[in-house]
Amino acid sequence: MSALIQNTARGPIALLTDYGWQGAYAGVLKAVILSINPAAVIFDITHDIAAQAVESGAFVLAQVAPYLPAGSIVVAVVDPGVGTDRAAVAVRLPGTTFIGPDNGLASGLFDPALRPDGPKAEPVILPHDCQAFRLQNPAFFHNPVSATFHGRDIFAPVAAHLSLGQTLNALGPSTDRILAFPAWRAKRGPDGSISGRVLSVDHFGNLITDIQFADVAQAPANVQIQTTIGELRLNGIQRTFHDGSEFLVYPGSSGFLEIARRDASAAAVLESGIGDPVIVEFLNQ
Amino acid sequence: MSALIQNTARGPIALLTDYGWQGAYAGVLKAVILSINPAAVIFDITHDIAAQAVESGAFVLAQVAPYLPAGSIVVAVVDPGVGTDRAAVAVRLPGTTFIGPDNGLASGLFDPALRPDGPKAEPVILPHDCQAFRLQNPAFFHNPVSATFHGRDIFAPVAAHLSLGQTLNALGPSTDRILAFPAWRAKRGPDGSISGRVLSVDHFGNLITDIQFADVAQAPANVQIQTTIGELRLNGIQRTFHDGSEFLVYPGSSGFLEIARRDASAAAVLESGIGDPVIVEFLNQ
Amino acid sequence: MSALIQNTARGPIALLTDYGWQGAYAGVLKAVILSINPAAVIFDITHDIAAQAVESGAFVLAQVAPYLPAGSIVVAVVDPGVGTDRAAVAVRLPGTTFIGPDNGLASGLFDPALRPDGPKAEPVILPHDCQAFRLQNPAFFHNPVSATFHGRDIFAPVAAHLSLGQTLNALGPSTDRILAFPAWRAKRGPDGSISGRVLSVDHFGNLITDIQFADVAQAPANVQIQTTIGELRLNGIQRTFHDGSEFLVYPGSSGFLEIARRDASAAAVLESGIGDPVIVEFLNQ
Numbered sequence: 001m002s003a004l005i006q007n008t009a010r011g012p013i014a015l016l017t018d019y020g021w022q023g024a025y026a027g028v029l030k031a032v033i034l035s036i037n038p039a040a041v042i043f044d045i046t047h048d049i050a051a052q053a054v055e056s057g058a059f060v061l062a063q064v065a066p067y068l069p070a071g072s073i074v075v076a077v078v079d080p081g082v083g084t085d086r087a088a089v090a091v092r093l094p095g096t097t098f099i100g101p102d103n104g105l106a107s108g109l110f111d112p113a114l115r116p117d118g119p120k121a122e123p124v125i126l127p128h129d130c131q132a133f134r135l136q137n138p139a140f141f142h143n144p145v146s147a148t149f150h151g152r153d154i155f156a157p158v159a160a161h162l163s164l165g166q167t168l169n170a171l172g173p174s175t176d177r178i179l180a181f182p183a184w185r186a187k188r189g190p191d192g193s194i195s196g197r198v199l200s201v202d203h204f205g206n207l208i209t210d211i212q213f214a215d216v217a218q219a220p221a222n223v224q225i226q227t228t229i230g231e232l233r234l235n236g237i238q239r240t241f242h243d244g245s246e247f248l249v250y251p252g253s254s255g256f257l258e259i260a261r262r263d264a265s266a267a268a269v270l271e272s273g274i275g276d277p278v279i280v281e282f283l284n285q
Numbered sequence: 286m287s288a289l290i291q292n293t294a295r296g297p298i299a300l301l302t303d304y305g306w307q308g309a310y311a312g313v314l315k316a317v318i319l320s321i322n323p324a325a326v327i328f329d330i331t332h333d334i335a336a337q338a339v340e341s342g343a344f345v346l347a348q349v350a351p352y353l354p355a356g357s358i359v360v361a362v363v364d365p366g367v368g369t370d371r372a373a374v375a376v377r378l379p380g381t382t383f384i385g386p387d388n389g390l391a392s393g394l395f396d397p398a399l400r401p402d403g404p405k406a407e408p409v410i411l412p413h414d415c416q417a418f419r420l421q422n423p424a425f426f427h428n429p430v431s432a433t434f435h436g437r438d439i440f441a442p443v444a445a446h447l448s449l450g451q452t453l454n455a456l457g458p459s460t461d462r463i464l465a466f467p468a469w470r471a472k473r474g475p476d477g478s479i480s481g482r483v484l485s486v487d488h489f490g491n492l493i494t495d496i497q498f499a500d501v502a503q504a505p506a507n508v509q510i511q512t513t514i515g516e517l518r519l520n521g522i523q524r525t526f527h528d529g530s531e532f533l534v535y536p537g538s539s540g541f542l543e544i545a546r547r548d549a550s551a552a553a554v555l556e557s558g559i560g561d562p563v564i565v566e567f568l569n570q
Numbered sequence: 571m572s573a574l575i576q577n578t579a580r581g582p583i584a585l586l587t588d589y590g591w592q593g594a595y596a597g598v599l600k601a602v603i604l605s606i607n608p609a610a611v612i613f614d615i616t617h618d619i620a621a622q623a624v625e626s627g628a629f630v631l632a633q634v635a636p637y638l639p640a641g642s643i644v645v646a647v648v649d650p651g652v653g654t655d656r657a658a659v660a661v662r663l664p665g666t667t668f669i670g671p672d673n674g675l676a677s678g679l680f681d682p683a684l685r686p687d688g689p690k691a692e693p694v695i696l697p698h699d700c701q702a703f704r705l706q707n708p709a710f711f712h713n714p715v716s717a718t719f720h721g722r723d724i725f726a727p728v729a730a731h732l733s734l735g736q737t738l739n740a741l742g743p744s745t746d747r748i749l750a751f752p753a754w755r756a757k758r759g760p761d762g763s764i765s766g767r768v769l770s771v772d773h774f775g776n777l778i779t780d781i782q783f784a785d786v787a788q789a790p791a792n793v794q795i796q797t798t799i800g801e802l803r804l805n806g807i808q809r810t811f812h813d814g815s816e817f818l819v820y821p822g823s824s825g826f827l828e829i830a831r832r833d834a835s836a837a838a839v840l841e842s843g844i845g846d847p848v849i850v851e852f853l854n855q
Contacts, residue, residue: 012604014597020333020488021306021591024348027299027330031352034297034328038354042328043604043612045597048590051489052548063594067601067712067722069608080548083525142352147525149538152352203590204621240653240717253719263622263650305618305773306591309633312584312615316637319582319613323639327613336774337833365833368810427637432810434823437637 011071012041013159016061017151018049018078025149029075029156032142036160045074052080054103054121055181056274059199061108062184063254068096074109075151075159076100083147088135088154089178090168091126097168099135099159101150104179112183123177136172184210184256186278194280198229199256201273205265206258209278213237213251216280224283225249229259230270296356297326298444301346302436303334303363310434314360314441317427321445330359337365339388339406340466341559344484346393347469348539353381359394360436360444361385368432373420373439374463375453376411382453384420384444386435389464397468408462421457469495469541471563479565483514484541486558490550491543494563498522498536501565509568510534514544515555581641582611583729586631587721588619588648595719599645599726602712606730615644622650624673624691625751626844629769631678632754633824638666644679645721645729646670653717658705658724659748660738661696667738669705669729671720674749682753693747706742754780754826756848764850768799769826771843775835778828779848783807783821786850794853795819799829800840 013033019025026047033040045064049057057078068074072095079086079101087102091109098106104121116122126132135154138145140161145153158171186196186209196211207229216237219225227234227249238248241260252258257280260266267273298318304310311332318325330349334342342363353359357380364371364386372387376394383391389406401407411417420439423430425446430438443456471481471494481496492514501522504510512519512534523533526545537543542565545551552558583603589595596617603610615634619627627648638644642665649656649671657672661679668676674691686692696702705724708715710731715723728741756766756779766781777799786807789795797804797819808818811830822828827850830836837843 011608014601016597018488022331022333023485023487024330024345025487027301027328027349028352030328031299031330031349031354031357034326034357035352035354038296038326041604041608043597043600045594045601046592048592051550060594064597064601067598067605069601069605072601072604081527084527146536146538148535152538200593202593202595203588203617242651242654250718253716253722265621303773307616307618308770308772309615309630310772312586312613312634313637315613316584316615316634316639316642319611319642320637320639323581323611336835365811369812431821431823433820437823 010163010165011069011073012043013073013075013163014043014045014064014068015047016045016049016057016074016076017047018051018053018057019047019151021047025151028152032152032156033160033163036157037163040160040163049078050274052078054078054080054105056200058105058107058181059184061105063108065096065109070095073097073099073159073162075155076105077151077155078105079103079150082150088150089132089175090135090158090162090171091130091132091178092168093130097162099155099162102178104181106178107181110180112185115180115183118182121179121181124180125177131168132175132178133168134172134175137170140166140171185215186211188215192282196278196280198272198274198276198278201267204260205267206252206260207266207270207272208252208254209257209259211257211278211280213255213257216257219282222285224285226281226283227257227259228279228281229272229276232270234259295448295450296354296358297328298358298360298448299328299330299349299353300332301330301334301342301359301361302332303336303338303342304332304436306332310436313437317437317441318445318448321442322448325445325448334363335559337363339363339365339390341485343390343392343466344469346390348393350381350394355380358382358384358444358447360440361390362436362440363390364388364435367435372460373435374417374460375420375443375447375456376415376417376463377453378415382447384440384447387463389466391463392466395465397470400465400468403467406464406466409465410462416453417460417463418453419457419460422455425451425456470500471496473500477567481563481565483557483559483561483563486552489545490552491537491545492551492557493537493539494542494544496542496563496565498540498542501542504567507570509570511566511568512542512544513564513566514557514561517555519544580733580735581639581643582613583643583645583733584613584615584634584638585617586615586619586627586644586646587617588621588623588627589617589721591617595721598722602722602726603730603733606727607733610730610733619648620844622648624648624650624675626770628675628677628751629754631675633678635666635679640665643667643669643729643732645725646675647721647725648675649673649720652720657745658720659702659745660705660728660732660741661700661702661748662738663700667732669725669732672748674751676748677751680750682755685750685753688752691749691751694750695747701738702745702748703738704742704745707740710736710741755785756781758785762852766848766850768842768844768846768848771837774830775837776822776828776830777836777842778822778824779826781827781848781850783825783827786827789852792855794855796851796853797827797829798849798851799842799846802840804829
């Protein structure tokens with residue numbers, strides 16, 4: 001075990017699921033954790049990831065990742081493969097521990113440089129400052145384990161035990177690779193244009209793309225930046241919501257280009273959503 | 286007062302209401318509790334019980350009940366009778382204290398064997414390891430008490446005082462019975478079939494029935510289990526979401542049969558919801 | 571600095587935003603706060619204020635204000651002007667500290683007598699028991715500060731530092747006035763009738779008006795109180811939801827008249843919402 005790696009995670013427990021805010025599921029996670037560690041500090045990232053949308057959950061996790069408290073434990077459950085042979089893992093990264101299914105959901109916590117090239121989630125080898133263990137030791141589960149609610153029976157109890165100081169190596173066999181999605185960084189084509197897609201839609205109806213502002217920001221001053229979504233063409237990049245008239249393109253708070261409509265939902269007006277193509281072109285004036 | 290009964294409940298305070306997540310109501314409960322006990326640990330079960338759906342709230346409470354931390358206090362408010370002469374109660378059960386209206390909402394915390402037979406909520410006599418008190422002592426209220434927001438004015442302040450160690454018997458007169466809904470256990474007909482109904486619909490659109498898996502699991506191997514909802518007939522019981530093709534029937538995480546559709550919402554596709562009949566038949570092959 | 575004013579706010583941190591419960595935004599606020607003050611007590615008022623509806627956010631804040639714990643810090647973000655030259659402020663009131671944009675959102679924490687007469691938010695001079703500072707010291711920010719997410723980069727970190735005991739005067743220059751909305755108190759016309767509007771709609775579909783029950787309650791017994799919304803005329807004021815037959819008018823839990831429909835959503839049935847006019851007339855019988 002690397003000397004670089006902390007043995008314990010005593011920070012707060014952050015929850016991210018697709019359980020929804022209605023019904024018992026999110027509350028059950030908290031009840032289970034507080035039953036094992038009455039002093040646990042728990043906070044919700046969200047429970048409103050679209051049902052079974054693993055990559056969308058990973059992307060939301062990426063937006064929170066830079067701000068997580070030291071020693072925090074993330075219980076993340078977007079888990080269409082629950083009850084099958086998909087693995088359950090604890091992954092210790094510098095500063096944070098991920099607990100959840102091994103289906104790519106942890107991607108948001110990883111350096112993009114470590115993530116695969118391919119179009120879908122693939123196994124990647126963990127760097128030396130991380131370690132992962134499969135969750136196989138029922139001593140840390142709520143037994144009997146159901147086939148449909150591993151958040152309650154495996155992930156929440158494991159997180160609670162870790163928050164009490166339990167070390168990872170008792171949880172099950174170590175593994176040196178876990179599934180990760182490709183980095184969210186739309187690629188440049190031969191003509192210099194960038195072809196991306198909508199990754200997420202927020203509460204305001206703003207469309208968050210996988211086009212990094214850093215890839216657009218270096219354009220020389222005599223070049224017109226043009227963004228196309230559906231039939232809509234937008235010129236230039238604005239700085240704030242007040243700099244555009246109707247629709248506008250601007251660098252979002254996580255470094256990705258976003259498309260908004262002033263005082264309305266761009267998603268609703270454009271009838272646009274997750275997966276829709278977005279193209280940025282650089283036109284000589 | 287029975288020697289079996291704890292005097293105090295120092296665990297976390299769990300909230301379950303139909304207030305919704307918008308507006309001030311859920312936040313006001315927390316503000317009131319923290320004003321009285323700044324060290325209280327509060328967690329949300331949900332605030333999204335369907336408006337005034339008392340039995341649905343009781344059912345969600347039943348799903349959380351087995352996982353509640355020792356000494357926890359549940360503030361539960363689904364309360365169409367607020368401001369009328371319906372009683373307000375504190376009910377101490379082994380391990381948990383319920384605070385809320387006496388309208389059947391507490392049913393989810395009770396042993397099904399204690400609950401009535403009839404088709405609707407009826408008074409039941411409390412077992413010896415429980416006790417209940419009517420909330421009538423204004424010393425523990427936020428005064429003046431409104432006619433429409435007892436969560437703020439009665440239930441939250443009483444819970445906060447209990448979490449500080451206040452004993453129940455100062456709250457008001459004791460009572461030996463409270464209202465409870467019949468146990469959720471669909472009955473078997475003369476032909477052996479089970480006639481149940483949809484009790485709840487979760488975030489995924491899965492339909493949760495009142496048919497207990499235990500009542501179906503003993504069927505001999507040469508019997509075909511057939512589940513009917515609306516015009517849809519489904520054969521067999523699956524173990525996980527991955528074992529079915531389109532629609533599937535499986536034992537849910539609380540022991541009830543559920544009906545799901547792979548990668549979609551069964552509720553939406555079937556246009557089905559709370560109260561719809563579900564029948565399980567056992568066919569000789 | 572006035573001797574009346576507390577130097578520190580060590581109470582819980584309450585969050586009110588229009589970020590929605592989905593996505594990363596609300597979770598990021600909590601992660602930022604716990605990174606700076608791991609012992610902070612955080613609770614949600616709501617994250618479901620209608621997008622960019624500053625006055626609606628201020629009204630929800632007013633409903634919570636009387637119940638906030640002593641020393642509490644409110645992080646409130648409904649901020650259509652983010653990234654422009656609108657000021658960011660910390661306002662210390664007796665018992666509570668507001669952190670957020672200076673756009674009228676803090677109005678809900680102020681004595682209505684201090685608020686302006688006009689039809690929209692205007693600057694008001696702070697009373698002697700309050701003080702305000704512009705947030706301009708980057709030592710308390712998460713740098714670099716984005717142009718679109720001041721909740722994450724300014725408001726949450728400033729609140730966390732205050733919860734650790736930081737005094738306000740290091741945050742930036744003091745100011746003696748902030749923006750406030752007119753008091754919510756519908757005015758009486760020359761004929762004695764009161765012309766108000768719908769301020770908010772709750773989870774039940776109840777319509778909350780800006781007509782104060784106190785302004786209606788003194789009507790003599792021989793006067794018929796008639797409330798008109800759209801084409802609907804309602805006679806009398808009821809006390810509870812059970813006192814009316816279909817639609818009813820009653821004093822809400824914050825002292826304003828509300829319009830409800832029994833066992834249904836008045837907003838949906840009347841197709842009514844925020845801003846719709848409501849008139850109360852006093853008819854001699």
